[in-house]
Amino acid sequence: MDRMPSPKRPGPDKPSGPFTPLDFQLVLLRRMADHNPDLVDEARRELGVSLAQMREANKRWQAMVRSPRARGSAARYRSVLGAPETVARRRIGDLDCEARLWSVPLWPDLRFEVLLAPNGAVWNEWLVRAPGATGPEPRVLEDLTPWSCTVDEVARAFVPARPLEGTAPTRWGLAFVAPDRRGVRRECVAEFTWGLLQRIA
Template sequence: MRFGVREFELALMHRMRDLNPARVEDALAAMDATRAELRQAHAHWTRLIAAAPRGVRRFVTALGRPPSVSERPVGSLTCDVLRWPLPSWPGLEFEVLTGPGGEVWNEWFVRPGPARVPDFAGLIPWEYVVGDVAFPGATPDEGSAPHHWVVSFPYGTAAYRARFVYGLFQRLDPITG
């Protein structure tokens, strides 16, 4: 199996299915892809992570040379930031942050340019990233699985958790009790 952009998107969707299976099913239909392809792409990506090429090279192998490369200071270190647009998520970019020596420190979706802060009713899955959800009182946290994040925030008289996979908004859950 060749592993390119389509397969990479399917591998990402495999993890997104944890929190938003209906949206993934819609995306599979739009891509004319099957659940078997989704599983196969995830298995292939998992093998690539466990074997060579290591670090950022695996992303370049799958996605090609990144159209955007920059540096970002993180504390006393300078990290490389590589970004790729992906067809299934127009207006967003998949970002890989690497530390010294090319070790991957983070991989997730970001919005190029300024955040696009939605109103509460406008939180639509797959249209927002962690950096967009800057509601008053919002607190980010790690999620319950690899590549999952949570942003908790109050709204009105209730509290909510916005759940993300690879930094991409998947669903909103009320916080109870």
């Protein structure tokens, strides 16, 4: 008599349960590890997760984004992060847009912002300074340390800054001229991941 096949049990590499805000923070960190692995390791330990968990969270996120049945970006963020902490209207050129902001425990003074066009399409998704929070005011190159500033903060500090295309969808660049502590002005490129400064080249 043939035996019935045993039901398959999920292996340790197949997590169950919803994708959580903690998982999303690990996705942010995974991209930043390319530039600042030491800072990422410190943040990961603060969250109490392993390197394998961070990689798995990123793998699950990529699978969600690339799935042919994937929901739209705006709906995906709401399903993962919940209702936005803040929803505000923002004027971009001639268009009225909607900015949705969520808190990010790793960076209490920042918010994850998703900017929606009038038709509901996501125009931008990155970290910004929280409303009412006091941001940095960099004046020299030495002030631009990793994770210290957002794209907007560097662009305002060193006018005119020229936007550069990033090497990945979650990356941005700014080209500008700024003085160092000795007063020597240099042409620089600031590289950002998810809107947060990673390094100066």
